[in-house]
Amino acid sequence: MNFNYPNGKRYTPNEIGTARTRGTRKNSSYSNRGMTLEDDLNVTNEFYRERKIAVIHKKPTPVQIVQVDYPNRSAAVIKEAYFKLASTTDYNGVYKGKYIDFEAKETQNTTSFPLKNFHQHQIKHMEEVLNQGGICFVILRFSRFEQVYLLEAKHVITFWERMDNGGRKSITKEEIEQKGHHIPLGYQPRIDYIKIIDRF
DSSP: OEEEOTTSOEEOHHHHHHHHHTTOOTTOOGGGTTOOHHHHHHHHHHHHHHTTSOEEEEOOOOEEEEEEEEEETTEEEEEEEEEOOOSSOSEEEEETTEEEEEEEEEEOOSSEEEGGGSOHHHHHHHHHHHHTTOEEEEEEEETTTTEEEEEEHHHHHHHHHHHHTTOOSEEEHHHHHHHSEEOOBOSSSSBOHHHHHTTO
């Protein structure tokens, strides 16, 4: 079966392996060796669900099916499909009756977080969630430092607007440290962002 990215480039299985190991360090702790931010968040969300703390899920990547073969009447085989560009954010769910929606991003940069990691439609979606009274934020990881921060969507939107008005095209690490919330890495849960949400 052939899958293609939104830009038409063909997907190959090796790319998954490359993407999942990108951003890891040889001297990472054994407990987090080979784990991406997505892996850590998925384990964390499973911890929350099992203990009835919150119900948060990763949104599936939209796929557009292009070609389907029917070798027999009872079976269909997808021969070609494309990964669509995700229209919103990575995760959503509910916590204490409140809707939660957030994006997760990693960078190898050590001094700033590039805003090119976001898309205009994601920023618009964050604004819409906030306008409806939902809890919306971004979880950022500086891979080289193994540091994770929660940055509320209102700040992400402000930094995006600054870029749109001709300002810098990234958020400095200092700004993230000032406006965001550092999330210490733990064991269970791995990234306890619910504890941060309780503060605001």
